[in-house]
Amino acid sequence: MTHSKLKLIAISLFLAAGLTACDKPGPAEKAGKAMDQTASDAKNKIGDTVDKAEKKMTEQSAKAGQVIDDTEITTRVKAAVFAEPGLKTLKISVDTVKGVVTLTGTVDSQTNSDKARTLAAAVADVRDVSNKLVVTAAK
16 A cells, blocks of 8 residues: 555544544533533522412412401401490400401390390301300399
């Protein structure tokens, strides 16, 4: 073989080896892929955290709204009870949880107990009334 053919074969083999090496990922490509994966994982974790935070805020808002509604119902029931001439001097406590009003304390007659229950039930947004008023003899 001639010397130029050997050079040509050597150069061809060198180029083929170089091209083959280009197909194999090197340290830079591996690092790039690792960085892309890390960024993708971080994005997913941030998205999950944001979703959880939004859900928690929605739940807390709903709870706060319920507390405000219950407080408003309690205030309206107390106003109705204390506006009633026969009930305003009696010891009646009002508590509201999720729209259910609980009346506790003492009244001087079953009639006044029933009246307090009826007044509480007539207030807007009251779902139910638990009448735990105790009838005691007037002193």
